Amino acid sequence: MAVTINVNGQSHEVDADPSMPLLWVLRDKIGLTGTKYGCGINQCGACTVHIDGQAVRSCNTPLARAVGQSVVTIEGLSADSSHPVQRAWTELNVAQCGYCQSGQMMAAAALLAQSPNPTDAQIDQAMDNVCRCGTYLRIRSAVHRAAELA
Amino acid sequence: MALMGKLAIRHRPLSVNRRQFVLSTLALGGGLMIGLTPYRESMAATSAKPWEGGEGTEFTAYLSIGPDNIVTVRSTTPDIGNGTFTANPMIISEELPLDWSLVRGEYIPPERDLAEGGKYSTSGYLAYFSGRSTEPEKLHELLQLAASTRERLRQAAAEEWSAAVADVTVEEGRLRHADGRTLTYGEVAEKAATVELAEEPAPKPRADWAVLGKQSRNKLQMPMIMNGSTVYGIDLKLPGMVYAALRQSPVQGGRLKSYDFEAVRGLSGVRGVAVVDPDEPRAGLPEGFRAPFGLTASQNGPQAAIAVIADSYWEAQTALDLMPVEWEAGEGARWTSTQTFYDHLSDRLTNPVDPNIVVAEGDAEAEIGDAADVEAEFLTPYMDHFTMEPLNGTALVEADRLEMWLPTQHTQQALFVGADETGLHPEKVLVNQTWVGTGFGRRVYNDDTRMVVAVAKTMPGVPVKVVWSREESMRQGRYRQVMAGRFTAKLDESGMPKAIKSSIAGAGAGHMGIANSPYRLAVPNWLIQTQNVNSNLLTGPWRGPGWNSNCFMLESFINQCAEKAGIDAIEYRKTLLAEFEDPAWIRLLDLVKEKSGWGTDQGRGIAQGVAIGNWGMGGYSSTAPVGFSGTTVATVVTAEVSRRGDIYIPRVDLAVDLGSLINEDAVRQMLEGGVVMTLGAAMHEEINLNNGRVVEGNLDSYRLARQNDPSLPLEIHVHFEGLSNGERFSEAGEPPMGPPPPALAHAVYKLTGQWLNRMPFGRQNLA
Ligand code: FES
Ligand code: FES
Numbered sequence: 001m002a003v004t005i006n007v008n009g010q011s012h013e014v015d016a017d018p019s020m021p022l023l024w025v026l027r028d029k030i031g032l033t034g035t036k037y038g039c040g041i042n043q044c045g046a047c048t049v050h051i052d053g054q055a056v057r058s059c060n061t062p063l064a065r066a067v068g069q070s071v072v073t074i075e076g077l078s079a080d081s082s083h084p085v086q087r088a089w090t091e092l093n094v095a096q097c098g099y100c101q102s103g104q105m106m107a108a109a110a111l112l113a114q115s116p117n118p119t120d121a122q123i124d125q126a127m128d129n130v131c132r133c134g135t136y137l138r139i140r141s142a143v144h145r146a147a148e149l150a
Numbered sequence: 151m152a153l154m155g156k157l158a159i160r161h162r163p164l165s166v167n168r169r170q171f172v173l174s175t176l177a178l179g180g181g182l183m184i185g186l187t188p189y190r191e192s193m194a195a196t197s198a199k200p201w202e203g204g205e206g207t208e209f210t211a212y213l214s215i216g217p218d219n220i221v222t223v224r225s226t227t228p229d230i231g232n233g234t235f236t237a238n239p240m241i242i243s244e245e246l247p248l249d250w251s252l253v254r255g256e257y258i259p260p261e262r263d264l265a266e267g268g269k270y271s272t273s274g275y276l277a278y279f280s281g282r283s284t285e286p287e288k289l290h291e292l293l294q295l296a297a298s299t300r301e302r303l304r305q306a307a308a309e310e311w312s313a314a315v316a317d318v319t320v321e322e323g324r325l326r327h328a329d330g331r332t333l334t335y336g337e338v339a340e341k342a343a344t345v346e347l348a349e350e351p352a353p354k355p356r357a358d359w360a361v362l363g364k365q366s367r368n369k370l371q372m373p374m375i376m377n378g379s380t381v382y383g384i385d386l387k388l389p390g391m392v393y394a395a396l397r398q399s400p401v402q403g404g405r406l407k408s409y410d411f412e413a414v415r416g417l418s419g420v421r422g423v424a425v426v427d428p429d430e431p432r433a434g435l436p437e438g439f440r441a442p443f444g445l446t447a448s449q450n451g452p453q454a455a456i457a458v459i460a461d462s463y464w465e466a467q468t469a470l471d472l473m474p475v476e477w478e479a480g481e482g483a484r485w486t487s488t489q490t491f492y493d494h495l496s497d498r499l500t501n502p503v504d505p506n507i508v509v510a511e512g513d514a515e516a517e518i519g520d521a522a523d524v525e526a527e528f529l530t531p532y533m534d535h536f537t538m539e540p541l542n543g544t545a546l547v548e549a550d551r552l553e554m555w556l557p558t559q560h561t562q563q564a565l566f567v568g569a570d571e572t573g574l575h576p577e578k579v580l581v582n583q584t585w586v587g588t589g590f591g592r593r594v595y596n597d598d599t600r601m602v603v604a605v606a607k608t609m610p611g612v613p614v615k616v617v618w619s620r621e622e623s624m625r626q627g628r629y630r631q632v633m634a635g636r637f638t639a640k641l642d643e644s645g646m647p648k649a650i651k652s653s654i655a656g657a658g659a660g661h662m663g664i665a666n667s668p669y670r671l672a673v674p675n676w677l678i679q680t681q682n683v684n685s686n687l688l689t690g691p692w693r694g695p696g697w698n699s700n701c702f703m704l705e706s707f708i709n710q711c712a713e714k715a716g717i718d719a720i721e722y723r724k725t726l727l728a729e730f731e732d733p734a735w736i737r738l739l740d741l742v743k744e745k746s747g748w749g750t751d752q753g754r755g756i757a758q759g760v761a762i763g764n765w766g767m768g769g770y771s772s773t774a775p776v777g778f779s780g781t782t783v784a785t786v787v788t789a790e791v792s793r794r795g796d797i798y799i800p801r802v803d804l805a806v807d808l809g810s811l812i813n814e815d816a817v818r819q820m821l822e823g824g825v826v827m828t829l830g831a832a833m834h835e836e837i838n839l840n841n842g843r844v845v846e847g848n849l850d851s852y853r854l855a856r857q858n859d860p861s862l863p864l865e866i867h868v869h870f871e872g873l874s875n876g877e878r879f880s881e882a883g884e885p886p887m888g889p890p891p892p893a894l895a896h897a898v899y900k901l902t903g904q905w906l907n908r909m910p911f912g913r914q915n916l917a
Contacts, residue, residue, distance in 0.1 A: 034378015
């Protein structure tokens with residue numbers, strides 16, 4: 001069944017089962033592979049995107065839920081990596097392998113949109129994405145830094 | 151179905167203008183680290199698809215300069231987040247100033263090494279092994295290459311301007327004449343490659359280094375990570391590609407009994423089914439060819455498996471999950487529970503069967519007798535690598551050619567596994583290294599590559615991407631080697647150990663970190679014996695393999711001896727180390743003591759524990775301490791235990807000696823990450839067995855460290871003041887995996903009186 005979804009400001013006509021997870025629609029149908037598969041069960045956050053400004057885990061979000069909403073992925077977070085989160089992440093040299101980092105940055109951007117100056121406790125709560133490389137401490141500092149840059 | 155003609159097959163020109171420089175050996179002085187210049191520009195020309203070659207004049211396989219002034223620096227070892235792609239151009243830029251926005255990383259693929267007689271892998275399996283980005287020989291070679299290239303560029307520019315070479319200087323990416331004219335490197339590169347120098351220049355003395363150890367640089371791929379454009383193996387897209395979802399025998403070692411593809415054939419997108427039969431004979435390699443890690447059943451042999459192939463991964467996985475499949479469990483089913491296996495291990499410690507006696511110095515048995523002063527039994531369980539990017543790979547098998555795109559940790563091993571699986575001559579195999587979402591040793595032996603090719607060869611002419619679901623990745627691990635150890639000791643009148651017996655049993659039980667411990671110099675009687683005992687689970691290298699268990703056991707035991715003797719554990723170690731030739735151990739202990747505030751009042755309910763160890767000392771088989779080698783790490787972990795028994799870690803201090811640094815912040819970053827990973831693993835991780843199957847399949851049952859984990863360290867302080875700064879450029883990835891867990895166990899003992907001798911610590915009730 002063909003549906004239209006809006007991703008990063010562009011309309012995409014997608015021929016897919018409405019129950020297909022948004023993660024796989026983005027990756028395999030639309031070709032936006034910045035959104036990652038880590039667990040598929042709503043646990044790791046590697047697949048985090050924004051739907052109408054909220055951080056959502058796309059592995060657990062059926063395509064049907066995204067119809068009529070505006071979806072933003074890492075590729076659309078900013079045109080030129082100038083979002084404060086991207087700048088802070090670069091400045092603090094956060095990423096190691098990088099695989100989890102699109103999800104981390106999308107989670108951080110959504111957090112900052114809601115709480116422009118989050119406390120450590122808020123960060124711990126909102127940012128429970130997994131990073132196997134263990135970059136958590138830099139992530140926490142980078143969220144604070146992004147808050148300053150915003 | 152894909153048509154070959156549509157595929158973007160890698161354009162791989164062998165070099166034009168390649169010349170070999172005569173390398174001169176440098177006499178290096180002991181340079182000192184001075185203040186860092188932060189270098190945080192994030193522009194770089196590195197490709198999202200690092201296997202695609204750029205154009206340009208090749209000076210050697212390691213360096214090309216393009217007409218667009220892009221400087222390509224190639225490496226053999228994969229950059230899996232450890233910074234290979236960045237360290238190598240930093241080395242080049244020490245002699246040849248580079249415009250960092252025009253630097254690009256690339257690989258020397260293993261087929262080129264094969265075609266050119268193995269000249270990029272003279273260091274053996276390490277040449278293509280990820281984890282090590284800097285070897286001293288490579289460092290010298292790259293510095294010489296850069297200096298020689300610089301002089302050729304200068305001379306070429308001088309000829310262009312009909313000027314004297316002395317009037318030409320180099321700056322980042324350009325040549326400048328004294329009168330102000332400039333040319334880019336790219337504009338004269340082709341000419342430069344034909345220049346004959348009267349004499350090759352000597353690289354500058356180490357004391358004059360301005361980049362290495364002086365500057366920190368972000369990874370070249372950072373800008374791509376920031377916008378999600380980095381192509382990891384799982385992100386690869388090729389024209390006509392199909393996707394396979396894989397299931398291997400849920401009991402490792404079992405066989406496929408039956409399946410009913412008809413039940414899912416009609417589902418959306420489904421193309422076909424592939425069966426992998428481990429009993430079908432494999433081709434082997436032609437005479438004279440050898441895979442760097444060999445080809446063995448347990449390391450990279452085929453497993454019984456079935457895969458559904460479809461137009462998208464999701465369709466393939468959905469059909470696979472719905473397809474009725476039955477398995478023959480085989481031998482492994484006798485491991486009814488993890489406890490069955492642990493009991494077996496413990497029994498083997500009590501009743502050894504033909505143990506391997508690694509060290510028998512003095513007579514520990516007689517000295518200890520039945521009256522040990524200190525006694526402990528340790529266990530470190532199976533753990534999953536949890537590669538953040540699930541296992542996957544893509545292969546295109548044709549009649550006379552195999553091409554693969556892999557997030558591997560060893561492309562050369564992949565090449566030979568691919569040849570073995572297809573029966574093609576190794577010279578017909580091409581390997582493209584993609585970006586990698588963590589490795590930790592899981593992707594070294596290339597059992598995953600074997601399965602990718604085994605599935606893809608059922609669809610010749612079509613590129614097939616094979617993906618392991620997270621559950622499949624976790625249940626088909628090559629797990630951290632489970633290890634149990636019993637340590638006993640007799641102390642002398644001063645409280646120091648005069649005899650130790652270390653008995654270790656486990657999967658691939660080794661002696662690294664114990665047999666070569668410098669403590670041996672102070673303990674006259676020491677018996678070390680190992681037994682190789684495993685269940686049906688396959689094991690493999692897991693960041694700091696073997697050592698991550700041995701260091702835990704030995705350092706915990708030393709802490710137990712010190713506590714028993716009532717002696718401060720740092721002073722105790724200093725006494726044990728007094729005769730050791732390498733002063734770094736004591737220097738690091740003193741450093742971490744001072745930095746952590748050891749011995750000062752930490753406040754109520756807070757305590758500190760200590761541990762030290764060395765990764766890589768003298769190589770894997772060394773049974774005696776070797777000074778000034780490997781990476782030494784000393785740590786103090788500061789901990790609190792809540793009334794509910796939760797462990798909190800306000801601070802970790804780590805002092806390291808890996809010799810010298812290339813890219814300081816990259817090393818710091820990797821050490822920090824290792825501390826988080828090893829403490830998280832020690833607290834929470836364990837793979838369990840149920841009738842030979844792995845119980846845990848995903849994050850709902852397998853716990854990892856997270857941002858909101860109470861036991862995540864709040865601060866990690868890495869101290870470099872104890873570096874010996876010599877010729878050694880040792881590793882940073884594996885060393886932090888050893889000492890932090892025993893240091894944490896020590897701190898918890900001080901708070902609760904309980905020793906955490908068994909991982910995961912989180913299972914022990916401390917309330
Ligand atoms: S892949 Fe969606 S939360 Fe892990
Ligand atoms: S940076 Fe590698 S998993 Fe987070």
